[in-house]
Amino acid sequence: MAPVTHPGAARATWSLARQTYANLFSDHPEPLRAMQLDAYINEVKGRHLRNLALQERRLRNARQHDLEELEQLQSERRKKREKQLEAAAKMCERYKEEEWDFDPAQFGFEFSIEQIEEKVAWFQALRLGCEYPQQYAKYIGNKILKCERMGLNPEDYTDPADFERKVAWRRSDLLLVGVQVAL
Numbered sequence: 001m002a003p004v005t006h007p008g009a010a011r012a013t014w015s016l017a018r019q020t021y022a023n024l025f026s027d028h029p030e031p032l033r034a035m036q037l038d039a040y041i042n043e044v045k046g047r048h049l050r051n052l053a054l055q056e057r058r059l060r061n062a063r064q065h066d067l068e069e070l071e072q073l074q075s076e077r078r079k080k081r082e083k084q085l086e087a088a089a090k091m092c093e094r095y096k097e098e099e100w101d102f103d104p105a106q107f108g109f110e111f112s113i114e115q116i117e118e119k120v121a122w123f124q125a126l127r128l129g130c131e132y133p134q135q136y137a138k139y140i141g142n143k144i145l146k147c148e149r150m151g152l153n154p155e156d157y158t159d160p161a162d163f164e165r166k167v168a169w170r171r172s173d174l175l176l177v178g179v180q181v182a183l
Contacts, residue, residue, distance in 0.1 A: 009052045009055075009056065010049055010052040010053055010056060013045060013048065013049060013052060014041065014045075014049070017041040017044070017045050018037065018041065021037060021040060021041060021044075022037070024036075024037065024040060025037055025040075084109065084111075085111055085115065085116070085119050086119060087109075088104050088107070088109040088111055088116045088119070089116050089119035089120045089122075089123060090123075091107065092104070092116050092117070092120055093120055093123065096120075104116060113149070114142065114146065117141075117142045117145040117146060117149070118137050118138060118141070118142040119137070120141070120142075120145060121136065121137035121138075121140070121141020121142045121144070121145055122134060122136075122137035122141070124136075124137075124141055125137050125141060
């Protein structure tokens, strides 16, 4: 098996050869000296440089193949995780309809209740016809679900002392995510 080289080995070999053979053509003018030196190095080290170029190309191809395989595995893992999160969210909705307590760990889910509630809020946003369901789920819906889970009134979740600001905040957030409201 050929020794594994790093991608800059050919450049390093050229550099070392230029230093080693620098005095060979010192009596020639500079442009001619550089051409003769390169030709001499190519003649003396040509086979070695071609082997290095071949090894470098193989390394690049192997790296590219590994990167493609990694991206595919990561994509599959993300899809599987998303399916599991959707299943947990649907189960959470079903349990909420039946007014049962939902413990994701009991069913083997490794998601936090907040992650599941955000996905439930995303489902709700889709049913509401939100223009931006992901933003609704992240910034509004999951906070409402958290309040419900904790037994709090979602309207009291913000500063109750400033009712006008609370109404304006709620209206602007709902409009931001594409829900038409009349508060």
